[in-house]
Amino acid sequence: MLVGSVKRQLKQAIPAYVIWILMIILSAVLSPDFRSVGNISNIILQATPLAIVAIGQSIILIMGGIDMSVGSVISFSTVIVATASNLVGGFGSFAVAVLAGLLVGIVNGLGVVYLKIPPLIMTISTGAIVKGLALLLLPSPGGNVSESLMSFFTASSGCFSVAGVFGILLYVIVTVFMHQTRTGRYLYATGGNPLHARQSGLAYNRLTILSYALAGLFAALAGIILAARSFSGDPVIGDTYNMDSVAAAVVGGISLTGGIGSVVGAFAGSYILAMINNTLNMLNVFAYYQYIIKGLILVLALLVFQLKRRKKYED
Amino acid sequence: MDKNIILAGKHLRKEFHGNVVLDDVTILCKKGVVLALVGENGAGKSTLMNIISGGLQPDGGEIEFEGKPVKFRNSHHALQMGIAFVHQEFSLFDDLTVGENIMLGSEPRRSCFTDSHALHRQAQKVLNELDYQIDVGRMGGGLTPAEQQITEIAKAWVTRPKVLILDEPTSSLSKVEVDKLFRFIGRVKESGVSVVLITHRMDEIFQVCDETIVLKDGVMTAVEPVGNVTKDDLISKMVGREVSNTFPQRCKSVPKDAYFELRNVSVGKRVQNISLRIPKGCVTGFGGLEGQGQRDLARAIFGIEPFTSGQVLIGGEEKSIRTPGAAMKAGIGFVPDDRKTEGLVLPLSIEENMSVLVLDRIARNGILSRKRVRAEAQKGVDRLRIKLSSLKQPVVDLSGGNQQKVVFSKWVTANPEILILDEPTRGVDVQSKLEIYTLIRELTSKGVCILLFSSDMLELIGMSDVIHVMYEGRISGSINGCEATEEALMSLSSGVSPTVKKEG
Secondary structure (H helix, E strand, C coil): CCCCHHHHHHHCCHHHHHHHHHHHHHHHHHCHHHHCHHHHHHHHHHHHHHHHHHHHHHHHHHHCCCCCCHHHHHHHHHHHHHHHHHHHCHHHHHHHHHHHHHHHHHHHHHHHHHCCCCHHHHHHHHHHHHHHHHHHHCCCCECCCCHHHHHHHHCEECCEEHHHHHHHHHHHHHHHHHHHCHHHHHHHHHHHCHHHHHHCCCCHHHHHHHHHHHHHHHHHHHHHHHHHHHCCECCCCCCCHHHHHHHHHHHCCCCCCCCCCCHHHHHHHHHHHHHHHHHHHHCCCCHHHHHHHHHHHHHHHHHHHHHHHHHHHHC | CCCCEEEEEEEEEEEECCEEEEEEEEEEEECCCEEEEEECCCCCHHHHHHHHCCCCCCCEEEEEECCEEECCCCHHHHHHHCEEEECCCCCCCCCCEHHHHHCCCCCCEECCEECHHHHHHHHHHHHHHCCCCCCCCCEHHHCCHHHHHHHHHHHHHCCCCCEEEEECCCCCCCHHHHHHHHHHHHHHHHCCCEEEEECCCHHHHHHHCCEEEEEECCEEEEEEEHHHCCHHHHHHHHCCCCCCCCCCCCCCCCCCCEEEEEEEEEECCCEEEEEEEEECCCEEEEECCCCCCHHHHHHHHCCCCCCCEEEEEECCEEECCCCHHHHHHCCEEEECCCHHHHHCCCCCEHHHHHHCCCHHHHCECCECCHHHHHHHHHHHHHHHCCCCCCCCCEHHHCCHHHHHHHHHHHHHHCCCCEEEEECCCCCCCHHHHHHHHHHHHHHHHCCCEEEEECCCHHHHHHHCCEEEEEECCEEEEEEECCCCCHHHHHHHHCCCCCCCCCCC
């Protein structure tokens, strides 16, 4: 059985799962198209990149930071996969993209820790630089993604593709990491109270750099899957993921002020957002209304959790 | 070399910005000995403890651990060597359980995963050693101050330290809990650990301690075995500074009609049922040890964290003050204790800081005139003789004393009827102090009601017409300013039954 603070962190994810399940039931009842294998595997395919980048964003938010460069890292990663395949092969381009993501994350972490640049500013800046690099390498969508990489990730049986299973696997690993290792515990402690974390002798600098590196890594992985799915590189495809990854984490019950929530919630949050997109697309709602609706959902989620927490501390 | 000495700090010296806060202090922590460290607020106790536990580096002197000289890199390093310091301020995590808080940094593991069951079992064992029952599964955020204190001690004890430093561990504990803690200290001592206990309560020294060190203004005034001293000896060694002529003459006649009145006001449990009648034109001092509710009272009057019950009357009229804005409308001003974060906007210029409260008055149709802002600021600068190169200079560049003068003059231009001063001269040089005191007198002669919250006893005695001493959220006694002595204030502060005549 679960013992300790993990129980409480996991509880934060319950509302997201309730909403998600209600959405599934509602859609299944209302729309026969929804139940088709094709649509379900489509949703999983759409949700997986967001779910993966949301892992990294969640770790950062729990540690008390924020990463607004993940969108650009995703774009950059698709561009690398689409341009490097010819030189280093499909899985070589995979490795290059992962290393690039890690590098951007480490730069973010170093800037936050040693240059003391606020996370928001630091990551927006690196995001701009990385976006520029992506546009430089591949000014317009296209390029050449390795066939083997694509067929590997999109291979599927029934509703589940390799990409979808890969995403779930990452969630299992990170959930165990966050809740069952010392480092995970210290990340929570750092986000909960950075001052006390330093006073307690936790390696604040190392923990911060680590979490930004992980965010870069997961953004790169999301980009690789996105490239495999669309079979092309796209220098601006990641732009919406900055806000969407934060929204997925927040809808999943992770606090923007750090220390509270679980990646388990971000998983449901990602699927909720993906399903909303999916439904709006099926209903032929214009893209700009989709932005408005997503924005409203984020505000609503923030409001609900904020009110709940304020009540808790007033008691 | 005495083999019983575990940790020795020799001829330690520490300066902050040119102020000597510790001078030639030697402290010896011996095996199985409980050492009491006593002294007034600001005598250097915390500084000394921070130095021997790695939190601060000394400017002079050396530290020896088990006979060998050491240099602690930081408090984590000292903790690894076996020196645990339980600070007065708690550093627990709200969102970790009691068990996880206690075991932070020494979590038991199975391969590379933490073992939550073992962790909570071990934490429970440590709490049992302390003979204190807290459910280890509870969250840190829901603990009472007493439970937090015990958890902090358990967190320190779990590292099995050789030297255990406790900074006022009993201030939030009940009588029964204090007895339990002292029995624990007794057992710890038996096992050969050296304990340092900082305390203000005289009784406790005689209950558990073997030796005492008295600090006064950063200098050791006594090192004695407890058997050789009495309570009065200790108090007289802690105090006894000369009341110099730095304080301007107090005004002769004190009006008796209450202008500002508090009726049974409380702030949760931190301030309890205080009733006061404060006349115009006098300085009302509030003293006591740190954390007895003075800060909460000051902030509640100004509406930062409002009173939870009771009434506030100004000029006979009941006022509801729930925000600082409402307090200002009612004619209350507040000079906060932390000027850098609460009193000033550091990157803004002197003139901008000074005029920030009276912009309505200076502006014409909502538009600010630079000229009038400047004129207003110049008045303040002249009145307080603030040393500056230009009114456009950012306040961050000023010295502490001049910064405090800017805060003062900001409030003086707003013409408050009641002015709350929270530690108005902390970190301020002597000359500026004198000027601030003179200004306070000027204000009272104009009929302003001054509420002076200070941990500096001489300042309270020198400036106040009446001094109220707070202890555990209540007023433990009030003394007329002319008759007050440090000894009398100290006894009231440390909860020793008041022997002085109560005022009014």
